[in-house]
Amino acid sequence: MCTCIAEIKTSYTKVRKQAEEVASQSFDMDDFLDAINVVKKELARVTDETNALVELVRDHFTEITVDEAKELLDLSEPIQKKMQVVYLKLLASPFNVGLETATDHYRQAMSDFDELCHDMKTFNIDLAQNDHFQQTLKKVSEMMHR
Amino acid sequence: MKFYTTSTFRQTLTSLTKKPKEGYNSVVKDICKALLSMEPNIIRETNDRIKQFEDFRIVKLRLPNSGQHLSRPDGFRLIYYVSLISDDVTLLRIYPKRGPQGIVDLVDEEYDRLLLEMVTENNNKTLHQVDINNSLAELDTQANMF
Numbered sequence: 001m002c003t004c005i006a007e008i009k010t011s012y013t014k015v016r017k018q019a020e021e022v023a024s025q026s027f028d029m030d031d032f033l034d035a036i037n038v039v040k041k042e043l044a045r046v047t048d049e050t051n052a053l054v055e056l057v058r059d060h061f062t063e064i065t066v067d068e069a070k071e072l073l074d075l076s077e078p079i080q081k082k083m084q085v086v087y088l089k090l091l092a093s094p095f096n097v098g099l100e101t102a103t104d105h106y107r108q109a110m111s112d113f114d115e116l117c118h119d120m121k122t123f124n125i126d127l128a129q130n131d132h133f134q135q136t137l138k139k140v141s142e143m144m145h146r
Numbered sequence: 147m148k149f150y151t152t153s154t155f156r157q158t159l160t161s162l163t164k165k166p167k168e169g170y171n172s173v174v175k176d177i178c179k180a181l182l183s184m185e186p187n188i189i190r191e192t193n194d195r196i197k198q199f200e201d202f203r204i205v206k207l208r209l210p211n212s213g214q215h216l217s218r219p220d221g222f223r224l225i226y227y228v229s230l231i232s233d234d235v236t237l238l239r240i241y242p243k244r245g246p247q248g249i250v251d252l253v254d255e256e257y258d259r260l261l262l263e264m265v266t267e268n269n270n271k272t273l274h275q276v277d278i279n280n281s282l283a284e285l286d287t288q289a290n291m292f
Contacts, residue, residue, distance in 0.1 A: 055193065058193040058194065059193055061193075061195065061196060062195055062196070062197065062198040062203070108217065108219040108220065109219075111219050111220075111243075112219050115251065118250075118251045119196055119206065119251075122196075122251070122254050122257070123196050123197050126254050127197075127254055127257065127258075130254070130258075132258060133254075133257070133258050136258050136261050136262055136265075137197075137199040137200075137261070139261075139262070139265050140199070140202060140227070140261055140264070140265055141199065141200045141201065141202070143265050143268055143269065143291075143292075144201055144202065144229060144231065144232075144291075144292060145201075146292065
């Protein structure tokens with residue numbers, strides 16, 4: 001069982017709320033520079049929180065059980081959807097010109113989070129319940145002790 | 147530590163380097179630089195570990211693509227096996243995240259196949275031992291671990 005599961009879930013909630021806040025931003029403000037600064041700041045926050053969440057989960061990745069992984073993936077789905085909404089809004093926004101670096105960092109964070117979710121599904125759920133793969137792991141272990 | 151490669155690793159490495167225009171030419175340098183920068187305990191304990199079973203771990207190391215100035219999220223993925231009871235590391239697969247040969251993620255079955263291949267080649271003494279201080283130059287083409 002993952003000892004940090006409560007902390008991980010708190011982090012998930014934080015990221016989801018921040019993604020929702022950024023997604024709800026109107027990207028049509030009148031004052032161009034002010035608008036860019038606001039969006040940049042919000043974007044940096046959700047990027048940093050997402051990166052921190054990914055690092056936290058990676059730190060405990062191999063401890064996460066099948067049931068915990070299923071729970072975390074359920075929490076991940078709305079985050080992934082919101083992050084995608086934000087990204088598409090950024091690409092379509094007239095402010096995109098002043099936000100390339102921030103948008104790219106955000107995209108990388110989103111991509112890292114997607115990859116984490118995929119790895120969790122593969123290793124903590126699918127392969128964890130795959131008898132053939134479990135047999136393969138035993139063969140590796142036997143190889144080491146021959 | 148001692149580093150070995152499987153035939154799949156060598157094939158995927160060759161495939162990345164044979165067309166310079168595809169932008170993967172720095173892959174050997176990026177692999178060696180990353181592994182040389184990691185102390186042995188970090189090679190075993192890295193946050194990029196995805197599976198632990200008894201006395202070994204499987205790691206999916208994120209590497210930059212320095213040739214294309216791509217950071218770790220957008221660079222390469224190096225899948226390797228590392229023993230927790232000896233100094234052996236076997237490089238199983240390398241792939242890029244972006245570009246013409248970019249892969250989003252490996253399918254579940256591929257991890258099973260990579261491990262089985264390692265066991266077979268180890269038992270047949272057809273692993274290649276390589277030198278990460280010398281661009282993965284081959285030290286022994288009829289090697290096995292342990």
